[in-house]
Amino acid sequence: MGFFDKIKNGLSKTKQSMTNKLNGVIASFTGENEEFFDELEELLILSDVGGEASMEAVDRLRDEVKRRGLRGSEEVRGVLKEILVDMLEENNGLDLKTKPSIILIVGVNGVGKTTTIGKLAMELGRQGKKVLLAAGDTFRAAAAEQLSVWAGRAGADFVRHEEGSDPAAVVFDSIAAAKARGSDVIIVDTAGRLHNKSNLMNELNKISRVIDRELPDASRETLLVLDATTGQNGLMQAEEFKRFAGLTGIVLTKLDGTAKGGIVFAISSKLGVPVKYVGVGEQADDLIPFDRDEFTEALLS
Template identity: 65%
Template sequence: MGFFDKIKRGLKKTSDAVSESIGDVMAAFVKVDEDLLEELEEAMILADLGASTASRAVDELRDRAKHQHINTKEELRDVLCDILSEMMQEDSALDISKKPAVILVIGVNGVGKTTTIGKLAASYTAQGMRVMLSAADTFRAAAADQLEIWAQRAGADIVRHGEGADPAAVVFDSIAAAKARNCDVIIVDTAGRLHNKANLMNELNKIDRVITRELPDSSRETLLVLDATTGQNAVSQAEQFNKVAKLTGIVLTKLDGTAKGGIVVAISAGLGVPVKYVGVGEGIDDLMPFERAAFVEALLPTEELDETDEIEEEPEGEEN
């Protein structure tokens, strides 16, 4: 299944919600005027696109309507797709070119870090890469146990220490093991205790220093994992983490279970950090590289606009 079909299925709840807000405005479209812009802005906020994204989007629409004919619902939909997609950061894959590459995964408890790491590891091993998982969430023993299960599923190696161990020491050992075993990628799981900001910053800095010292030439990514079901709360987590770490990408999880998928736009457009992956389920294959144009296509409704969908096709075999 391609990105579009899978994202469309994963986004079912979100696109239903968007249909009821933005879709209703689009279905009643006659012309681009201030009433429409106002209704559209409200609908976008209802669809969790965020207030500032919504206001920027309608400003852009007002502007484009001056130079461009937007006379039909389809034209309005196309132009909205373009605007929202262009507001998001450009699509870019993770850079793992300089081996062993290090992917540091951060985020608060329960957002889906460990699950995402398992899925990501599986996608790399499926491509023939050797992957090392680093259990630097040493806060609870269960965290390393969970990562170990994912390592087995994904066919990846793992380095873990006991509960309460120094996360930076785990990272140090993971790097040594990865070098010895010629691994392509090291993925580091961390504990996300954002309520203690100084502590978290300290811990991330320590890990950062170890990686920089041991692997000065390796590719580095720092991924923030956010739970899409938490809506605007995910946006504020993103803002806070962006202050304590140099984020290179975002992973939005649990899009399958929420009507709040519109926050993907708010985060990518507002934070200036690209969304790299989205999680659309708990299975090993349920992590999709993010494509902004396809995402927006799947988000904005077509049914009300395209009445020919209702006409049933002739059954096959009746033609001669």
């Protein structure tokens, strides 16, 4: 299955609701008409695009319709697509130029961090990269077990410490191991749940300082994993992670489980951070590099 078909499949729930209704509204367009714009705005909000972003998109569409004197629904669909694409940050892929480079995976519990790491390790492995997985979630022993299974499947190296040990020490050892073994990429799993939230942010901070010190010039990605089914709640967490961890990208998982794929637009416009991958299932090849044109096309067609 090609990428375009995969994203369409992954969006099937969203398409059943959002796309169908969107097509209905667009088909009703016959020229400048406030009812049309109101309906469209309401639909975008219901699809998790978010209040501000929906209003902005519809305002822009209204201006364009006026300016170009549009009357046909096909024209309006084309302009809406341009506006939606423009709302999304462009994804330039992962920066993994140095050897080793490092990817830090953060996010609250249960969003799909460990699964995403497994999928990424498989993808990078297929590209011929030597990958090392660091079990930085030391909160539960089961977390390291789960990661070691993925390491086995992906043929990746794996570094873990005992349950309850310091994640920053795991990262320190992983960097040393990666240098010794000539790894191309280190991917660090982190805990999503600690005794309280400030612990979590302090821990990420400490990990970050170890990376600063041990790999000062390395290419580095900090990816926040967000569960698409949590909608606007996820966005509030995201702002906090952005403040404390500094994010280079978002991985939006479980897009297959939501009818509100519009959340992608809310993320981009609220955070100004690109979505780099979307997860559309639990299998190894269910992680798709995000492409804003293909995504919007799949959503509207």
